[in-house]
Amino acid sequence: MNKIILLLIALAILVGAVLYQQKDRKSRLSSGARKGVEMRELLLPALDVNSVQKIRVKDDKSEVNVALNGTTWAVAERGGYEASFEKISRALLALKEQKNTRKQIVGKESWGKIGVQPPGEPNAYGIGTLVELMDAKGNLKKSLILGANVTSSGNANASPFGGSNERLIRIPEDGDTIWVVGNTFADLETAPENWIEKAFFDVQKLKSVEVTAAKPEDSWKASRANADATEFTLEGAKPGEKLDNGKINLTSLLSAPTFNDVLPKDKVAETMKGALKARLVTFDGFTYDVQTVKQKVADADKYYLTVAVSADIPKERAPVKDEKAEDKKKNDEAFAEEKKKQEEKLAAEKKLSGWAYEVTEYTVSTLLKTRAEVLAAPEKKEDAAAPAAGTAPTSGLPNVTKMLEGLKPAATPPTLTPASSLPEAPKPEIKPAPAPDANPVTGEKPAAPDAKK
Numbered sequence: 001m002n003k004i005i006l007l008l009i010a011l012a013i014l015v016g017a018v019l020y021q022q023k024d025r026k027s028r029l030s031s032g033a034r035k036g037v038e039m040r041e042l043l044l045p046a047l048d049v050n051s052v053q054k055i056r057v058k059d060d061k062s063e064v065n066v067a068l069n070g071t072t073w074a075v076a077e078r079g080g081y082e083a084s085f086e087k088i089s090r091a092l093l094a095l096k097e098q099k100n101t102r103k104q105i106v107g108k109e110s111w112g113k114i115g116v117q118p119p120g121e122p123n124a125y126g127i128g129t130l131v132e133l134m135d136a137k138g139n140l141k142k143s144l145i146l147g148a149n150v151t152s153s154g155n156a157n158a159s160p161f162g163g164s165n166e167r168l169i170r171i172p173e174d175g176d177t178i179w180v181v182g183n184t185f186a187d188l189e190t191a192p193e194n195w196i197e198k199a200f201f202d203v204q205k206l207k208s209v210e211v212t213a214a215k216p217e218d219s220w221k222a223s224r225a226n227a228d229a230t231e232f233t234l235e236g237a238k239p240g241e242k243l244d245n246g247k248i249n250l251t252s253l254l255s256a257p258t259f260n261d262v263l264p265k266d267k268v269a270e271t272m273k274g275a276l277k278a279r280l281v282t283f284d285g286f287t288y289d290v291q292t293v294k295q296k297v298a299d300a301d302k303y304y305l306t307v308a309v310s311a312d313i314p315k316e317r318a319p320v321k322d323e324k325a326e327d328k329k330k331n332d333e334a335f336a337e338e339k340k341k342q343e344e345k346l347a348a349e350k351k352l353s354g355w356a357y358e359v360t361e362y363t364v365s366t367l368l369k370t371r372a373e374v375l376a377a378p379e380k381k382e383d384a385a386a387p388a389a390g391t392a393p394t395s396g397l398p399n400v401t402k403m404l405e406g407l408k409p410a411a412t413p414p415t416l417t418p419a420s421s422l423p424e425a426p427k428p429e430i431k432p433a434p435a436p437d438a439n440p441v442t443g444e445k446p447a448a449p450d451a452k453k
Helices: 002-036 085-097 108-114 265-270 323-349
Strands: 054-058 063-069 072-075 100-105 129-134 140-150 166-170 177-181 207-214 220-223 261-263 276-281 286-299 300-311 356-359
Touching: 054 085, 072 085, 177 300, 261 265, 265 276, 265 356
Parallel strands: none
Antiparallel strands: 054 063, 054 129, 063 072, 100 177, 129 140, 140 166, 166 177, 207 220, 207 276, 261 356, 276 286, 286 300, 300 356
16 A cells, blocks of 8 residues: 555656646747847848849838839839939938847737737738838848837937837847837838929029910010019010019029929829910020919819920030130130039929929919919009199198088188278388588588689
């Protein structure tokens, strides 16, 4: 009996030991799995940005695809319009050089809580922003999911405006490891309009502008004699008509304009129906043929513009009589430099032809004004005729008769008659002047001397 009891005790101890070893082994395996990948310095080590020729950025609402087409990046969602190389290079270099701040281990069941769920996951919440980097053939090189921003006290990357500049990132090949980096990657957004190249045309030294409206009476043209003049003159002005330069600022018309978005070329014709036309000519020989229109889109007014650019750039500098050799060399170099600059400007602006751009109302408000709206108010002529009887004088004194209600001037002013006539004053007696030798008192002359004596 004792032997049986001892055997049972030994068996229990053995079973317990086996169970303990299995539990310990499972614990160690689980612990090893939760460690994830080893901590590393860079988020995407060995990323070759030069091999990336396509970028896809997608969330649960929208996506954008930009790809290298020859030597130019293009935005697929905008009909192949040129993408901003500066934005693309900035985003790729940020990914290549980004260092990890720290890491966390987060299981799949908690990915939604930190916003690193991949787009397209059924019934998922906490969808992040998927970023895919591909080569020329569309082969995936790297992918990552941008999650929630991190807010933590005492964070060296904390923003002075509140919040933080840190973000959680999940790289699918790294399993449950979630990386914390000191960068929000603001350039990696899904709005296609924010990826397009925003360089636009620039009207400088405007010489004349001619607006052709649907109604001939609404059309107008203005010009100035030289580039230093601050005011434009209305051409074809009728008597009494004058351009109101205070209402419109033509000197800066379409100077360094901007745009918000661009329409694919297949939508241009329909969008620009009924557009107003304008031609702008500069003193540098550039001509801009512009069309603009206002359209109601989703209960909001939107303004669109197209532009076609041409230029007459002198090929040679006009000879100068008696020009010194040293001056000629300096002037020739300056001319060649300016000519190159103008040719580059023309080449860049000619690329804008055929596209319709969404602009602000302020950009095209001057062009949308009718002839009547750009004219100065007619001058009021002063009545130079003498004032009628009983009216206030024009010397600036107030008209008292208008100040007292009901007071009217008499039709004929009354004549005042003196009460009695006054006697006429006696006329003074005029006497001849006395002789020089007369008595000053009596006026008598002295007796003549006796000749006999």
